[in-house]
Amino acid sequence: MRGAYLISSNGNPSIGGGWNNQQLLKDCGLVPYLLHKNHGFHSVMVGIKVDADYPYLEYVRGLELDFLPEDTLKARINYIDSHAGYIDLLILYGAYPAYIPLVEHYKKIRPDGKIYLATDMNIAWGDRIPHENPAYKNFLHSCDVIAASCRATQKYLSAKWSVPVDLIRNGWYNFFKVKFDDVSKENIILTVGRIGSNQKQNHILLEAFAKVAKDLPNWKVRLVGGIEENFKPYIEKFFSAHPDLRERVIFTGLIENKSALMEEYKRAKIFCLSSNFEGAPNVAAEALFGGDFVICSDVDAAGDMTDDENCGKIFPIGNVDALAKIFLNVCRDEKLISNGGRNARDYAREQFDANKIVARLNYLLYGGDAN
Amino acid sequence: MEDGGQFSLLVDIRTPSENRSRVHSHQFKEKGGVEFPLTEIVKEATKNIFKKTPESLAHVVTYFRIVARLLKKPQIHSMLCIGNWSPLDESLAEILPQFNPVNKFYCLSEMRPLGKFPSVNFIFAEGGEFPLPENKFDTIILSERQIPSLEMLLAVKDYGKIYFTALNSSIEESLQSLSKIFPLTAELSLLELEILPHFRQEIKRHTPAGILENKKSEIIQVVSTLPDVIEKFRTLPRKKRTAVLDECISEISRAEKILAEIFPELHSDTIKFNFNVMKETLIDLRLDNGSLSRVDRQYKILTQDFEQA
Numbered sequence: 001m002r003g004a005y006l007i008s009s010n011g012n013p014s015i016g017g018g019w020n021n022q023q024l025l026k027d028c029g030l031v032p033y034l035l036h037k038n039h040g041f042h043s044v045m046v047g048i049k050v051d052a053d054y055p056y057l058e059y060v061r062g063l064e065l066d067f068l069p070e071d072t073l074k075a076r077i078n079y080i081d082s083h084a085g086y087i088d089l090l091i092l093y094g095a096y097p098a099y100i101p102l103v104e105h106y107k108k109i110r111p112d113g114k115i116y117l118a119t120d121m122n123i124a125w126g127d128r129i130p131h132e133n134p135a136y137k138n139f140l141h142s143c144d145v146i147a148a149s150c151r152a153t154q155k156y157l158s159a160k161w162s163v164p165v166d167l168i169r170n171g172w173y174n175f176f177k178v179k180f181d182d183v184s185k186e187n188i189i190l191t192v193g194r195i196g197s198n199q200k201q202n203h204i205l206l207e208a209f210a211k212v213a214k215d216l217p218n219w220k221v222r223l224v225g226g227i228e229e230n231f232k233p234y235i236e237k238f239f240s241a242h243p244d245l246r247e248r249v250i251f252t253g254l255i256e257n258k259s260a261l262m263e264e265y266k267r268a269k270i271f272c273l274s275s276n277f278e279g280a281p282n283v284a285a286e287a288l289f290g291g292d293f294v295i296c297s298d299v300d301a302a303g304d305m306t307d308d309e310n311c312g313k314i315f316p317i318g319n320v321d322a323l324a325k326i327f328l329n330v331c332r333d334e335k336l337i338s339n340g341g342r343n344a345r346d347y348a349r350e351q352f353d354a355n356k357i358v359a360r361l362n363y364l365l366y367g368g369d370a371n
Numbered sequence: 372m373e374d375g376g377q378f379s380l381l382v383d384i385r386t387p388s389e390n391r392s393r394v395h396s397h398q399f400k401e402k403g404g405v406e407f408p409l410t411e412i413v414k415e416a417t418k419n420i421f422k423k424t425p426e427s428l429a430h431v432v433t434y435f436r437i438v439a440r441l442l443k444k445p446q447i448h449s450m451l452c453i454g455n456w457s458p459l460d461e462s463l464a465e466i467l468p469q470f471n472p473v474n475k476f477y478c479l480s481e482m483r484p485l486g487k488f489p490s491v492n493f494i495f496a497e498g499g500e501f502p503l504p505e506n507k508f509d510t511i512i513l514s515e516r517q518i519p520s521l522e523m524l525l526a527v528k529d530y531g532k533i534y535f536t537a538l539n540s541s542i543e544e545s546l547q548s549l550s551k552i553f554p555l556t557a558e559l560s561l562l563e564l565e566i567l568p569h570f571r572q573e574i575k576r577h578t579p580a581g582i583l584e585n586k587k588s589e590i591i592q593v594v595s596t597l598p599d600v601i602e603k604f605r606t607l608p609r610k611k612r613t614a615v616l617d618e619c620i621s622e623i624s625r626a627e628k629i630l631a632e633i634f635p636e637l638h639s640d641t642i643k644f645n646f647n648v649m650k651e652t653l654i655d656l657r658l659d660n661g662s663l664s665r666v667d668r669q670y671k672i673l674t675q676d677f678e679q680a
Contacts, residue, residue: 154644155644159644162634162635163631164624166650359660360651360654360660364654367624368617368618368621
């Protein structure tokens with residue numbers, strides 16, 4: 001049995017030195033889980049303990065969590081030393097220079113071991129990476145598979161880095177046995193994420209909808225996710241300016257129940273993402289599986305999220321008028337929405353099915369010897 | 372002179388049969404008597420050596436071997452000296468036209484030497500960089516600190532020679548790596564290297580341009596097998612199809628790594644990306660998640676990119 005170990009990066013506040021409960025069901029947990037479930041790996045996620053409990057472990061049975069005593073490089077090196085014989089595949093999440101000594105150490109004691117680097121980056125981040133630095137270059141060349149999570153980033157990194165860059169999208173796995181044969185769509189424009197965060201730019205969506213709401217009287221907007229404190233005054237101001245929209249713009253708050261969240265996607269005809277930057281958001285796969293017509297800003301993954309507008313539309317980042325015009329055109333074109341939604345589901349099954357994505361990764365790593 | 376434990380003459384001017392140059396070893400004077408022009412040239416050269424500088428023995432030996440070569444070659448001779456200008460080079464430049472007035476002596480140098488040297492054609496290489504013409508010189512002389520390169524070897528004509536005025540550890544190291552390309556003969560102990568015609572192709576393959584071409588050909592070779600693979604996929608039973616695809620993807624992966632190495636040299640920004648997508652379509656096909664039409668489509672995109680690159 002091959003051992004796949006996903007080791008967190010140290011010294012990176014955005015990652016926090018370990019894995020949280022939510023991440024067990026996202027791509028960072030999903031990949032080792034499916035390597036275990038579908039391909040017989042012994043999969044372990046390694047990092048410091050960041051949550052008190054990990055209830056989602058129930059859904060990823062067989063995937064193990066190993067906790068480091070401290071968030072340091074030394075703790076990680078010690079871990080590799082004591083588990084070297086088992087770590088046949090080292091998985092790294094994020095193209096952090098902090099991984100360089102870890103990789104050097106691993107390759108010294110397991111020259112036969114494989115390394116998969118999921119870059120999980122957007123182009124703006126990729127642009128800042130010191131890829132010509134000899135140590136970083138060596139780090140990249142030590143990896144057996146380096147993957148971008150969307151085509152645009154893959155194309156960008158392929159041109160920039162001196163190594164092959166594969167595409168491993170953030171896929172979706174049906175943990176909760178959601179059924180898609182009972183889909184009944186409503187006139188809902190849905191968005192999901194940290195509502196009010198600078199990244200998500202939800203005010204663009206709200207203002208665009210406000211511009212055309214009178215022409216789309218049967219349509220509602222549902223914003224799903226925890227609301228940032230500093231966004232609440234904006235919401236009040238928005239409703240003061242558009243009191244008629246209080247019933248039509250609904251803030252649901254965070255929906256932790258994943259089945260219930262998937263129901264939101266299934267109900268909505270349109271999913272809208274108005275971010276100013278994104279790598280490859282997990283919501284993309286969820287919306288596509290939900291059969292939503294996807295309208296998104298021109299972020300790195302826009303082409304991937306809409307299958308190059310085969311199942312959606314792309315608008316310039318921050319352009320309220322362009323988004324309003326798309327709302328008007330799309331919401332009044334039932335045929336476009338239903339065809340787009342059908343295309344979205346077909347496209348999701350082909351390109352965002354986590355089982356298929358992880359099978360490809362396994363093949364990239366082991367070729368004809370893949371389990 | 373000691374040579375591999377034996378003594379041999381470096382220049383024998385006493386035997387007319389050894390002299391195939393245009394300079395007579397002896398001639399009769401009109402008023403009677405015999406004169407020895409060849410002897411005079413060599414004498415003059417010898418005088419120069421010991422008069423002008425106390426050169427190293429190795430350098431002096433090299434010098435005499437070059438003179439001996441001039442005696443043996445009746446053809447027009449083109450000679451290039453690379454590196455530090457020495458009085459011995461000056462001496463060679465002076466005697467060279469005496470063997471044939473159209474003989475030319477070139478010197479590739481970073482700095483112009485002090486004084487005037489009418490018999491020398493100086494080529495100045497800024498920052499040490501100068502593209503040497505291929506197949507141009509009968510003789511190249513490398514001064515003490517000059518490391519031989521593939522480009523220098525190619526600049527020598529077939530059957531031409533490179534002479535080393537000294538062997539130090541850097542030169543030996545460089546020759547060691549050259550010996551991986553073609554067998555170095557015992558001549559090396561005599562501080563010279565003869566460029567035989569069959570070496571040239573081998574040398575060319577190892578120059579940066581040659582390596583690039585080799586790698587390109589290797590990649591094109593792999594890509595050119597794809598139509599055959601697609602055809603086999605259409606006709607073979609499932610088990611055999613899998614084996615064919617596994618082998619093909621393995622080759623494509625190998626070629627992709629080569630492509631990543633030479634990518635900065637190619638005239639396409641997208642070829643590396645399109646190559647990867649080609650691999651992806653084949654893997655998807657192998658894993659029953661793809662289609663032949665997608666493979667066909669990507670193959671067309673890739674071949675267009677290759678034409679551009």
